[in-house]
Each structure stands twice: as structure tokens, then as C-alpha cells.
Amino acid sequence: MDVVAGLLDGPRARGAFLLRSHLSAPWGMRVEDESPLTIVPVLRGSGWVGTVGGPGGPVDAPTDAGVLLEAGDVVLLRGPQHYQVADSPTTRPTVVVGPHPEDCRAIDGGPSPMTVFGVRSWGNDPGGETVFVTGTYPLDGAVGRRILRVLPHRVVLRRGDVDPTLVDLLAREVVQDLPGQEAVLDRLLDLLLITCLRTWLDRPDAPGWYRADADPAVGAALRHIHHDPARAWTVDSLAREVGLSRAAFARRFTTLVGEPPMTYLTGWRLDLAADLLLADDDATLASVARQVGYATPFALSAAFKRVRGVSPATHRRRAA
Structure with a gap:
């Protein structure tokens, strides 16, 4: 993707x-x-x-x-x-x-x-x-x-x-x-x-992540993140995938996308988790956690609340 x-x-x-x-x-x-x-x-x-x-x-x-x-x-x-x-x-x-x-x-x-x-x-x-x-x-x-x-x-x-x-x-x-x-x-x-x-x-004022998609290295990293969010990505592993040093990759990614690689990865995972929780009423927190790269439902719940300000259960209840 x-x-x-x-x-x-x-x-x-x-x-x-x-x-x-x-x-x-x-x-x-x-x-x-x-x-x-x-x-x-x-x-x-x-x-x-x-x-x-x-x-x-x-x-x-x-x-x-x-x-x-x-x-x-x-x-x-x-x-x-x-x-x-x-x-x-x-x-x-x-x-x-x-x-x-x-x-x-x-x-x-x-x-x-x-x-x-x-x-x-x-x-x-x-x-x-x-x-x-x-x-x-x-x-x-x-x-x-x-x-x-x-x-x-x-x-x-x-x-x-x-x-x-x-x-x-x-x-x-x-x-x-x-x-x-x-x-x-x-x-x-x-x-x-x-x-x-x-x-x-396609307009000049498009957000940074759109322009970043055209960059050979950062665009490839974004596609890796989107295609396989459950993988245990690190800055080092993403840098290796796109053929850059860790420092060069982190600097280039942050400049083009507007946020560091791990911040972007966390946001993407939690956005996916939020959608999955609403798409299927029977989906458990554990199953969603596995799909988006968190080892345990507790880890997903803690990250969700820290970044989004509410628990996964509250997010699902409000939407309902």
C-alpha cells in the first residue's frame, strides 16, 4: 500500500x-x-x-x-x-x-x-x-x-x-x-x-507526507510502515531497508514528513487500531493489538490513552 x-x-x-x-x-x-x-x-x-x-x-x-x-x-x-x-x-x-x-x-x-x-x-x-x-x-x-x-x-x-x-x-x-x-x-x-x-x-500546499511519498528512501519507508504495521520496526531497521545510515534516514524522514519515524509509526498504528475497534464490534483489544504491532492489549491501551487521551474502550463507546 x-x-x-x-x-x-x-x-x-x-x-x-x-x-x-x-x-x-x-x-x-x-x-x-x-x-x-x-x-x-x-x-x-x-x-x-x-x-x-x-x-x-x-x-x-x-x-x-x-x-x-x-x-x-x-x-x-x-x-x-x-x-x-x-x-x-x-x-x-x-x-x-x-x-x-x-x-x-x-x-x-x-x-x-x-x-x-x-x-x-x-x-x-x-x-x-x-x-x-x-x-x-x-x-x-x-x-x-x-x-x-x-x-x-x-x-x-x-x-x-x-x-x-x-x-x-x-x-x-x-x-x-x-x-x-x-x-x-x-x-x-x-x-x-x-x-x-x-x-x-497535487497542489503546492499539500502536506509533507504527500511530497515525501515521491522521495526514493522516505517513500519506501512509508510504504513499509503502511504495508506491515505489525512488524517490529525501529529506526535502524527502516534505515537498512532503504539503504541509508540511521542518522541520515532519521534526519531525512523528519524533514520531509514533519515528524520522526517512530512518532509517525505510533500515530499510524493507533489510527489503524481506532478504525479496527469501530469496524468490528466483536474485535478484541488483543486481536487489534496483534494487527497493529503491540505485543499485549495492555501495551496498546497504554499507548492509545497516552497519545489520544482516552482508552480504547472509551473510544469505542463514544463512537457507538
């Missing part, structure tokens, strides 16, 4: 929230769902998206002027920061959307001006000039957390950066209600997100 494949393996939607919005100006919404990650492809028309101060902030005070999105554009929004979408940067929101699908209310406390039109569709006008899809990840997979840690709060991809065929397919499927539809939508959302992330990773 190459480093990019390993790090992009995190986005794995399970019951993601998807909604197709049909809107006529003026319209404005403040979104307070505080989800880890949201993806919004614009199908028709245009709109402005701006970040908002966060939980507890005023309902009509975006922290930036926003950015204009047009048909064919896609924006990624990293939570839990709130954001605002509107037909213009001067339009105040009339609706607040909370963390639950049914939690939508008018700013003034009255009924929402939005109406449900059909399967996963709503808005203020079924024939509105602006149409976009909102796809929200309710939980962040632990491996995907590595992406979330380096992803800016807002990433805008313009028309042509993302395959329009994929966007069109998601737009069509989101309003279908067929057997297995939730699984289809989850996988389409994952595919669209991974495509967007790959495009972003």
Missing part, C-alpha cells in the same frame, strides 16, 4: 447525510451540524460559502466574506466550524441547520421557510435557479483523521478539477429510493471525496 492509498483509505461513509437543495434568491443558511467533513458540489446556479466563528457565535456574522461557487465547483468544508451559504455575500441567513436532519429552524424562531420536495430534496423553490448537493460525514474515521488534521477549513475545487460525470451520478442517485440506496450513496460520496482530495494533494 502506498502512502497516499493508505491515508485516503480513511473516508468510509456509513449512513452519510445527503440532501439536494433547490433555491431561488434570496436565500441564506447557517449550518451548525459540526460534522467532521462536508462536501458540496454545485449543480446549477451559484452561491457564496463563508466560515462562521463556531459554536456559540452570532447567527449572522460570517468570519470571512466568503467565496463564490458556480456550477461545476465543489467545496470541502472541515468541521466542526460552522459555515454559511447564501445567494450573495450580503444576504443574511434565514435558516439555521443543526446537527440532526430534523433540526432546521428559522432564525426568528418560527417555522423553517424550506420545504421538502421529495426524496432527499428540499428548498424554497423546486424550480430554483441554484441547485447543489450537500454530503456530510457524521463521523471521522481515525485513519481519515490524518487528512482532517492537515486539510484547510475550506478547499474550493473549480470546474474541471473534478470529473463532472461523478458529480452528475451522485446528483441523480441522491434523489433515488431503491434497494441498497444508502450503500450506493455512501460509496459514491467516498469516491467523490477521494477524487477531490487527490486533486488537492
